[in-house]
Amino acid sequence: MSIFPLPDASIEAAIAAVTFDADGLVPAIAQQHDSGEVLMMAWMNRDSIAETLRTGRVCYWSRSRQNFWRKGESSGQVQMLVEWRVDCDGDTILLRVDQQGPACHTGRRSCFYRRADADGLTITDPVLLSPEALYGGKGQTPGF
Amino acid sequence: MSIFPLPDASIEAAIAAVTFDADGLVPAIAQQHDSGEVLMMAWMNRDSIAETLRTGRVCYWSRSRQNFWRKGESSGQVQMLVEWRVDCDGDTILLRVDQQGPACHTGRRSCFYRRADADGLTITDPVLLSPEALYGGKGQTPGF
Numbered sequence: 072m073s074i075f076p077l078p079d080a081s082i083e084a085a086i087a088a089v090t091f092d093a094d095g096l097v098p099a100i101a102q103q104h105d106s107g108e109v110l111m112m113a114w115m116n117r118d119s120i121a122e123t124l125r126t127g128r129v130c131y132w133s134r135s136r137q138n139f140w141r142k143g144e145s146s147g148q149v150q151m152l153v154e155w156r157v158d159c160d161g162d163t164i165l166l167r168v169d170q171q172g173p174a175c176h177t178g179r180r181s182c183f184y185r186r187a188d189a190d191g192l193t194i195t196d197p198v199l200l201s202p203e204a205l206y207g208g209k210g211q212t213p214g215f
Numbered sequence: 216m217s218i219f220p221l222p223d224a225s226i227e228a229a230i231a232a233v234t235f236d237a238d239g240l241v242p243a244i245a246q247q248h249d250s251g252e253v254l255m256m257a258w259m260n261r262d263s264i265a266e267t268l269r270t271g272r273v274c275y276w277s278r279s280r281q282n283f284w285r286k287g288e289s290s291g292q293v294q295m296l297v298e299w300r301v302d303c304d305g306d307t308i309l310l311r312v313d314q315q316g317p318a319c320h321t322g323r324r325s326c327f328y329r330r331a332d333a334d335g336l337t338i339t340d341p342v343l344l345s346p347e348a349l350y351g352g353k354g355q356t357p358g359f
Contacts, residue, residue, distance in 0.1 A: 077333065159323075
């Protein structure tokens, strides 16, 4: 059962614990809640945090589009929030999520699909859905 | 068996894949390699990445001290590198590490010990070692 929407007082306490940067942003790490996979890192502002804690669906702030980025709005691969955490000095958020399908715009589960090893930079993860399948039919581009 | 030091060509390939920000920095997420716990987020620059991939011991860049921050140099709680990953657009690093003891300067295992819930912001994780035990006898402060 989802704990969202959180009460307004909790949303205010969460936002008050965040130290936003000069652009009013804070980095947010998305981790699959059950497997522990680190899926991606993106940015949030005050309003996208509030929306996320109200709806239980992750909403980032797109630095390139300067607009809300509701994860999955163009790809269909939504991220539902399971737990919202903030670090000791308030400058990073950890989102424990339930990610449907690929989190990465390349169609891979995680954005961290390249590993440095003795061979150089090795691609370790398969493409689950082609970018065309994710975005192609809709004339839309990823949010970042 | 450790794969470090990586060959120079691999270190160069890793650094070439990173998109540094205007300050020459990139955020790095540290995740315990076996349990999947997200421990902390800190920053690296070109030189701290190179050192980390040469030594196999995690070295960040301290923005407050403007100097290398060899994790554990004041607390003794070192972070050994297991795997170095970079995301799709090169602007975030994922370090899979073997963290000895607490990663957080508060003495907790993870820096993400506060959760937003119906009660507000709840501290969920115990202090494993007091900050005095971590730093007290040495007159040193955490690296960030």
